[in-house]
Structures are given as structure tokens and as C-alpha cells.
Amino acid sequence: MKIIRQGTAAFEKELSRLASRQVLISGQVRSSVEKILSDVARRGDAAVFDYTRRFDGVRLTPKSLVVPAADLRKAYRKIDPVLRRSLETAARRIRAYHEKQRRSSWWFSDREGANLGLRFSPLDAVCLYVPGGKASYPSTLLMTSIPAKVAGVKDIYVASPGASLDSNPVLLAAAYVAGVTRVFRVGGAQAVGAFAYGTKSIPAVNKIVGPGNAYVAEAKRQVFGRVGIDQLAGPSEIVVVADRFADPTETAWDLLSQAEHDELATSVLFTDDAELAASVSTRVLALARLSPRWKILQKSLEQFGRIFVLKNLSAAPGFVDRLAPEHVELYVRSPAPFAKAIKAAGAIFLGSDTPEAVGDYIAGSNHVLPTGGAARFGSPLGVDDFLRKTSFVEFSPKALRALGPSIVRLAQAEGLPAHAGSVAVRLVGRLRKAPPKKSKGKKSR
């Protein structure tokens, strides 16, 4: 891994390059997604089946589209019992963490006589997208479906390309553990379109959530407004902040655990210890060469793997905020002050016993996190993403008398006479029925 010292010209240049990374989508992707979506909107199932045959080489029928519930149970029973228990431990812990995120509706009355409230209620139906190929992860299925369950969503549909599903019994077992409503063998932009518009065989949902490739991300962006979406997922990222107490081998593994995801994954180390920098760099390369994922590692480390040696580690939080990474690992003796100082990150892992991988699987916190700098404004997926809020307002006659005249003034100032009228007509009407008491100091009407 390239080592760059603070104070050199390369330092600022490399840091800026990494800070400006983002989820880029080409014009070609944009226009083919537009075509696919409008075709799905028009032709429904027929279009979905055509694109699935063309892109995934799979022939779907309305019947083969849905994985039978019995197959989920079968997969659950078939997989290695130790793995099954691990899935269940993960599910239990994810559930426990997300139950802390439950929201309660509230309601209050104020002295002017107005009752105001905010209600939280679950979305009716959601689609959880689980990508195919190299990123088809049972853990992601748990991370998206359990918050939806906790929120109280009734219809939880999973969409995933058929070929990946059929070769991945652990994914089916995870769907069984999570208790999703139905699993659909369909992926790509056509799946996003189908769940946004609804087809004969695929139900329209309120929201589409979960990671996917550039076509899926762009399709989500294009259907946004028609349905809700979460964020646009990009390649995974880690920033490790390590002091001289960090174990170089463990640090090397942590960087590799991010780099192995994707050729575009980012792995960065900030340290104030040049010796640690050197030994981590050596170990990363040695371990990478032994990995079955060597080809991915080579490319990702070459482009997006960097070790920055700082003059003083206390500057690290500022640099981390510039990168606004998905994951931050604080492999330092006293992680708390660093955690407090870092503002923009999806998830922060504290101390030597918390490698980032604990968050991917079993800690309980969500692993669907903002990437590509989106941690500047975005958040981990959670129960909030599966709730809708509704405001409640109830005025008493007293409240309308007290506040009505201000409404009339403001509406008039905005040139909206019927807004003013809807209040004035009531003030006058109520006056006829029961004259208001004189309020102190204010001119009445």
C-alpha cells in the first residue's frame, strides 16, 4: 500500500482525490434505464420477462417468478447447523438493536387551545433489493428486512436475480429466518420498475430499498417520487485510525476486509506512527497475495488503498470528515474522543476488539450505510426508513379565535384570499353563535 506523509505535495492531492469519490452513473446507463422503465410501465410482466431473458439468461414465467415458501424452509433446514445458528444469532441481535429505534406517536395541547401531534405508522409494502453475483449477501437480506419487520411493514418482498438465488441456499435460509412475505426471482432495472409501477405478477410497493449495481441505483433514482427509495449504494469504504498500540497484522486484515469487496472499494489508514505504517503496508501485500480474491484486492488497493502518516493523530477526525466514509475504525487506545470529534461517518467502530466485520454481520447495527461521501447527509438504514409520519392538528374554538386573525394577515400578505376566507368565515360564523370574550389588549377582529 502506498504510504504518504503529511507535508508532502502528494498528501493533499491524494486526500482530495479520495474525498471527491462519488457514485457516478454514465449517460449510457441513464438512457438504457429510461428505456427499460418506460417499457416495464407499458408492457408489465412481458417486459420484465424479456429483459430477464436478455440480461440474466433466465426464462421466467408468472409461476417461476416467485420462490415457493417451501423452498425457503427447505434451504433453512439444509444448510450447516452452525451456520444456521449464526444466522439466527445475527437476526436476534439486529432485531434487538433496531427495536431501540421504535418511534412513538405523540400529541400535546398548548395554552392557546391547539392540539398537535405526530403519528408514526409503518409503510404498507416494501421491496428489498438483494443484488446478484459477487454481492449477493444473506447478511444484507437480514439488514434490510429486520428493520422493516420491526417497523411493522406487512408486505416485505425480496427481489433478487434468479441465478444468484438458486445457487445460494444461505440467502434463502436468511429469507426464512427474517420471515419475509415473498421472494421474487427478478433483478436489475426491470425489477425496480416492476415494483414501482406494479405488473400483473409483481405488486407495486411504497418503497424500494437496498444496494445494487449502477443500473439498479439509476433505476431507483428515476422511480423516486413515484415510490420512496433509500440511498444510492456505491462501493464500500473503510478508514482506520490507528496509533502505535495497534497490532499491524490485525490492522492489515481490517483494511483487506474492505478492499476485498470490490475493485472500487476504498481502504485508508491514518496513523501517526511511521513504523506501524510500514509494517501494515508490508502485511497487507503479503496477505493479499495469499487471498483467493487477489485480483480484486490488487486493483482496489492500487487505486483506492492509501496509508497517510500524520504529524499528530489529533488531526485525524478532520481528515475523516473530509472523506465522510461509510465505516471508521478507531484502533487506538482511547477511541472515545476520536468518535466524538468525527462528524460525518456511517458507522464508527471503537477499539482493538471491534474490527469492522463485526458490524457487517452480528453487532446488530445496520450494515446498509451511506457511501461515496453520502455520510455528509445520510444515515444508516433503520426503522425510520420504513415509517411514514403524519401531522395531526385540532383547533378548539378558542384557539381559532386567538390565532385566526394572524392567519388572515399572513394569507393576505401572501396573496391567497381563500386561505384568509376559510378562517375569516369561521371567525364571523362563531361570532354569530357565541361571541368571544374580549382578549386583553388585542383589538378583537
Added chain:
Amino acid sequence: MKIIRQGTAAFEKELSRLASRQVLISGQVRSSVEKILSDVARRGDAAVFDYTRRFDGVRLTPKSLVVPAADLRKAYRKIDPVLRRSLETAARRIRAYHEKQRRSSWWFSDREGANLGLRFSPLDAVCLYVPGGKASYPSTLLMTSIPAKVAGVKDIYVASPGASLDSNPVLLAAAYVAGVTRVFRVGGAQAVGAFAYGTKSIPAVNKIVGPGNAYVAEAKRQVFGRVGIDQLAGPSEIVVVADRFADPTETAWDLLSQAEHDELATSVLFTDDAELAASVSTRVLALARLSPRWKILQKSLEQFGRIFVLKNLSAAPGFVDRLAPEHVELYVRSPAPFAKAIKAAGAIFLGSDTPEAVGDYIAGSNHVLPTGGAARFGSPLGVDDFLRKTSFVEFSPKALRALGPSIVRLAQAEGLPAHAGSVAVRLVGRLRKAPPKKSKGKKSR
């Protein structure tokens, strides 16, 4: 207003037509926004100034771009004192309501020895878009800026087309009352681009929020991912549910108060009282003819103003949910059961003394609400929109020993060896330093 009885063919047809309304953006808008954004990204200020001259006929300079703070104070002092007090009452009540939405960070330890938390922190900088022309509302400025303030956002920038700003001292006074950081005389897709990418004179922000025309909505959609956005605003909507106790004149005003916003605004009445339907219809037309906004009213009522007469009012919530409107007004004797039954709505107004206009100005709840059916998945603007969440995870050695083996299993099943390695190396390393106690019943490593 057209009256349609349940049971007729028109009923289902008209209801479906209204239910399928949505924020539609043409391909022409999409491609010109693409061009504007890439030009702003490339040329910065120069592009922003060029488009502003071309579209708004205003010549900007880096100096004239920002409204001087003194001008906000001056506007505040100049406007009618009664109006000023109304603005302040509105601001106070909006603040009180949104303060109930504050979030608290939390942190807990579980029996396995893991510490887990979720932190809420304010975004650093946001842009509040306030449209020009017929929808340049001081109330919208309060509704977007106060939640941002309550969340703790430091830099709150307002963007609004110069011509509207200069002719609208109430808007400037509202900016003063809200205490925003700076007001920029710039609007349109070029403003959205500038705040997304940053230019020499315009700072890049974390999130862009607020309503706007089709160009602004499409620009927000296109910059989403680079920055956060709220929702895509469409024309305003109201559904009134009224029983035989409703006053027909008041009901008519309420429908008009929505219809007067926009030629595309939707105003719907559900009632079980054919007599009320007839008298509301007559009054709507009579009052509309007297309005200075007659031309807007005529078009909006013709296209999107409908009265549906139901056989039984208890069916109303189901029909309201199909429309998923921005506003619902329950002008019925016992509004609570209706409010409870309605699932998809931005804001619900209860009882005869709560015309929807109270929510536009002074109730305290937010008037930036999901439109175009987005209430199926979306929510009122609020403090949540200006916060970012960050997960915190800290494992003790005990937690890693207890849960580490499950992580290794899951990572292996997903074909991610370095994820497994980052945990395994610690399990082995800790074993060397301090052997774990035997855990009951489980095979150790």
C-alpha cells in the same frame, strides 16, 4: 364542482384518475436540467450568472448575489407591525412543535459485552429553496428554516430568484425572524447545481430542501446522491371529509383555499350528504367567481375539483388512502375515528374549527408535505430531515470471543475471507495473550 355518486361508472373512473396523479417531469425538462447542471459544475459562477440573466433577466455579480444582512433587518422593521407580530407568532409556534421532534443519541450494553449506540448530529450546511413568482411564500421560509435551526444546523442558506426577493419584503422579514445565515438571490436549476457542487461565490451544502417548479424538482433529483434532498414537490392537494353537520360555506372556502394555489391543485370532497354536496358545489362556484384568482380556480376546479357522494361515510378513509393526499380535513362531528383509520396522508386536520389554512401558517406543524401520492411513503418535513445518524459499536474482548466464531462462519459463507480473517486473527491473538474462559456447552474455537 362536479358531483359524482358512488355506484356510478364515473365514480371509480374519476377516483382512479385522481389517485394516479403524480409529479411528472418531461424529457425536455430532464435534458435541459442535465445541461445546466453540467455547465454549473464546469464553469461555476459564470454559468450561474449566465443562466440567471437568460431565464430571470437579472444581472448578478458576486456582490449582488447575496442580500445584505442589513436589508433583512430593514425589511423586518418596515413591514406592517401586525403582520410582523403574526410572523413572530407563527415562528414561535413552529419552533415549539419542532422542538418536540428533537432526537437523543442513545447507547446501551448487552449481556454479550457489546456496546451499541446511535448518535444524532446536525447537518453542517443546508440550502433552503424558496420558489419565485406565484409561490414565493414567507411561511415556507419559516417552515423550512426553523426545523433546520432546531436540529442545530449551523449554516442555513436561502436561495430564491432575485426578482421575487426584491419585491417581497415580507419574505426578507421572515428570513430575519428565522435567523438564517445568508440569503442568495438565485433560483432555478442553476441554484440547485451551485449549492450541490459549490462555486466561488456559493458554498456547497449537505442537503437541498424546499419546493420549486419542475426544473428545480428535476435538478434536485439529478443532484441526489451528491447531496441529500427532501422530496419532489408537486401541486397542492386537499381532501375534505364532511358529514351533514358541516357548514357548506365553510367547506366551500376550504376547498377553494387549496384550489387557489395552482391550476394543477386538487380539491376533493367526500360526503354522505347529497344536500351538502349540492350546496357546497354552488357556493364554491359563487365564491370562486368573486376571487381575484378566478382564472386559476376555474382551471383547477374543472380538472381536479370533485365532490364524491358516498353511500356510507365510513368508507371514506379507504378512499382517502387511495388518493394519499397532502392534506385531509375531517369536517365531521367525531373526527378521531376517521383520523385513526386514514393511513396515507401528509397532515390531518380535525373538526370544524380546524380549516387546513391553520396548518399553512400557524398551527406549528410543517406545511412542507408529501404531494402527488408521496404520502404513501413520505412524511412532513421535520427535524429528522436535518440530522444525520451515525452507528457506534464497541466490542469487549468477551463479546468478540462470544460472537467472533459466528462472524467467521457467516463471512466464509459469503466468500469474504478477509472479513473472516480480521476476526480470526484477533481470536487467535487474544488466545495467546489471555485464554478465554470455557463457555458453557459451546465448543471453544
